[in-house]
Amino acid sequence: MTENSTSKVVRGLKGVAAAETRISYVDFNGFLYYLGYNIDDLVGRVTYAEVAYLLVHKRLPNRQELERFKSELVSSMRLPDQIVDSIARSPIDSHPMDILRTEVSHLGLYDPDGEVFSKETNIRRATRLIAQVPVIVATIFRTRQNQPVLEPKDEFNLAQNFLYMFTGRMPEAAESNVLHRYMTLHADHGFNASTFAARVTASTNSDMYSAITSAIGTLKGPLHGGASEKVMDMLDDINLEQEIEEYIMGLLDDQKKIMGFGHRIYRAQDPRTKHLRGMVEDLCHRERTMRLFKKCFQIENIVYSRKKIYPNVDFYAAVTMDALGVPKEYFTPFFASSRISGWVAHVIEQYEDAVLLRPESKYVGGFNIPFVPMENR
Ligand SMILES: CC(C)(COP(=O)(O)OP(=O)(O)OC[C@H]1O[C@@H](n2cnc3c(N)ncnc32)[C@H](O)[C@@H]1OP(=O)(O)O)[C@@H](O)C(=O)NCCC(=O)NCCS
Numbered sequence: 001m002t003e004n005s006t007s008k009v010v011r012g013l014k015g016v017a018a019a020e021t022r023i024s025y026v027d028f029n030g031f032l033y034y035l036g037y038n039i040d041d042l043v044g045r046v047t048y049a050e051v052a053y054l055l056v057h058k059r060l061p062n063r064q065e066l067e068r069f070k071s072e073l074v075s076s077m078r079l080p081d082q083i084v085d086s087i088a089r090s091p092i093d094s095h096p097m098d099i100l101r102t103e104v105s106h107l108g109l110y111d112p113d114g115e116v117f118s119k120e121t122n123i124r125r126a127t128r129l130i131a132q133v134p135v136i137v138a139t140i141f142r143t144r145q146n147q148p149v150l151e152p153k154d155e156f157n158l159a160q161n162f163l164y165m166f167t168g169r170m171p172e173a174a175e176s177n178v179l180h181r182y183m184t185l186h187a188d189h190g191f192n193a194s195t196f197a198a199r200v201t202a203s204t205n206s207d208m209y210s211a212i213t214s215a216i217g218t219l220k221g222p223l224h225g226g227a228s229e230k231v232m233d234m235l236d237d238i239n240l241e242q243e244i245e246e247y248i249m250g251l252l253d254d255q256k257k258i259m260g261f262g263h264r265i266y267r268a269q270d271p272r273t274k275h276l277r278g279m280v281e282d283l284c285h286r287e288r289t290m291r292l293f294k295k296c297f298q299i300e301n302i303v304y305s306r307k308k309i310y311p312n313v314d315f316y317a318a319v320t321m322d323a324l325g326v327p328k329e330y331f332t333p334f335f336a337s338s339r340i341s342g343w344v345a346h347v348i349e350q351y352e353d354a355v356l357l358r359p360e361s362k363y364v365g366g367f368n369i370p371f372v373p374m375e376n377r
Contacts, residue, residue, distance in 0.1 A: 009362045014264070018191060019199070019353055023055060023345050026190040030268030034188055035059070043275050048159050048183035049073060052130050052341035055188055056123060056348070069127070070157055076131035077152035077161060079139060080110040087136070088143050096140045096333045097226075101216040103136045104129075108209030117207070122351065125208050126344035131158065133212075134337040138165035141330060159183055162337065167325055175324055178279050182320055185272045185313065186335050188342030190265070194218040194225065198343045202350040203357040211347045216336055222259065225335040227314035228321065230259035232328040235295055235318070244295060248302045260315030261303050269310045276316035283323040292319045 010016050025033040032039045035054055042051060046060075053061045053069050061069060083103050090099045107129075113121040135152070142149050147168055152161040159179040163171040171179075189195070198215035202208070219225035238247050251258055263270055277296075284290040296319060300311050314335075321331045350357075 007360055012264075013359075018196065018357060019350075019355070021191070021346070021349060022058060023342065023349060024188040024190050026265045028265050028267045030266055030271050032189065032271045039185065039271060039275075043181050043184050044177075046180075046184065047157055048180045048187070048338070048341075049157055051184045051187050052158075055341045055345040056126050056130075058345075071154075072127050073131040073158050074152050074154055074156070074161065076128040077135050077158075077165075079132060079135055080107070082110065083107055083136065084139055084143075084149060087139050090140075092144070095220075096137065096329055097216065097220045097336070099140050100133070100136055100333050100336060101213055101220070103140075104133065104216060105209060105213040107132060107136075108207060108213075111209070117205075117351075119348070119351075122208060122348050126348060129208065129212060129344055130341050133340040134158065134162040135165060137330065137333040137337050138162060140333070141166055141327075142168070163324070166330075174282070178283065178320065178324060181275060181279055182317065182334070183338040185275055186317070186338035188339070188345065189313075192224065193221075194339065195343060195346050199346050199350040200357045202347040203353075203355060205351070208344065208347050211350075212340065212343055215339075215343045219336055219339065220332060225314070225332045225339070227259045227312070228318040228331040228335065229328045231315055231318035232322065232331065234259055235292055236328075238295060241294065241298070244298050245302055248299055249306070252303075252306055258299070258303050260311055260318065261307075262309045263312045266310070266312075270312045272313040273311050273316060276313065276320055280316050280319045280323065283320070286323060289319060289323040292322060 022035065024035070025031075027033070034042065034051065035058055037054070037060075046054075049070050050061060050066060052073075053066065083106055086106055087099060087103060090102070111125065113124060139149050142165070150165045150168060152165060156164060157176075160171050160176045163176055163179055191199070194215040197218040198211040201211040201214040222230050234247075238244055248258060280289060280293050280296070284293055296311075296316060300315070303309060303311075317335070318328070318331060321334055322328070326334060
């Protein structure tokens with residue numbers, strides 16, 4: 001039997017560059033760039049809409065372009081009635097991420113651009129998805145709370161509308177500022193698993209909704225975006241400050257992973273962590289946030305001294321979300337509502353690259369095994 005290829009297996013694709021991208025760069029020394037801009041220079045200085053524009057259009061907008069983009073986003077923040085009805089009919093115990101995955105796929109049936117797949121229509125689709133994914137998340141929450149689904153406000157930007165449509169109250173300036181920064185930090189991150197999943201789907205020339213559905217299903221896993229919900233489970237599990245050390249050491253002794261720690265690429269601190277930690281500190285006037293922050297800080301020190309690994313984006317993101325009043329099962333949906341801008345940018349880039357992403361596998365099974373008819377098995 002001959003081997004098909006001389007390629008060797010790279011377990012988990014560690015260190016493999018699957019394609020070229022201009023969108024973002026994850027530097028293992030602890031830096032992250034969007035289209036060449038260091039995120040440290042963007043966070044707190046741009047709105048999330050500017051970041052979304054940057055990712056999709058590959059340059060920062062001028063004032064006029066931003067105004068036009070913002071009004072396009074707000075006018076896209078209405079869901080077809082069928083989607084709202086379907087959310088209301090989803091099983092009461094289903095996870096919001098499962099509903100989000102289903103409804104993004106469902107949304108593809110009502111695309112006003114139909115089967116036209118030009119660059120122009122893909123940019124329009126991308127813009128609509130950036131606006132509609134947060135609205136699906138807000139609609140799931142409001143429906144489950146038996147609260148009316150709210151219309152977006154024309155004078156609000158995307159992050160403000162997201163908070164308003166989710167919580168039902170006017171967001172304070174400090175809260176929408178935190179959400180802009182959170183969404184900026186979560187907008188893109190190289191060829192992470194969900195982005196890669198989206199690109200694989202797009203590489204077959206399948207439609208953008210299919211690609212984003214793949215991405216959402218991939219983000220959901222606890223080794224990826226699902227980690228922040230698990231971080232909150234852990235913080236909820238630890239009742240007293242005195243129990244922290246024993247709890248964390250116990251997990252490490254049992255060779256368990258501490259959620260919100262470690263990273264495939266970074267060998268230094270995840271550059272997003274310092275921003276999220278700072279955002280949580282800014283919200284520490286809330287007594288609960290202060291308590292959670294102290295727990296997190298202690299866990300960070302214990303894990304570092306024992307394993308020399310750092311917290312990743314999901315660790316302080318959990319407390320940030322909690323401080324904004326977001327229940328833990330909505331943490332990953334908020335992540336998806338931010339990462340959608342990176343996903344659609346990558347899908348468009350993948351269409352332009354026009355190559356099928358199709359790796360090989362190393363077959364380790366047998367050959368020419370004698371066939372046994374059913375009656376003899
Ligand atoms: C993100 C993650 C999947 C990266 O995995 P990876 O690149 O395949 O790295 P590995 O899982 O092989 O880990 C390498 C080493 O670090 C340890 N490690 C990595 N993350 C760890 C964690 N969260 N807790 C404890 N140990 C961890 C591993 O046990 C392993 O140690 P060893 O060499 O002594 O066996 C992994 O760090 C993880 O599972 N983290 C927890 C989930 C999480 O927070 N995900 C969000 C990522 S942004």
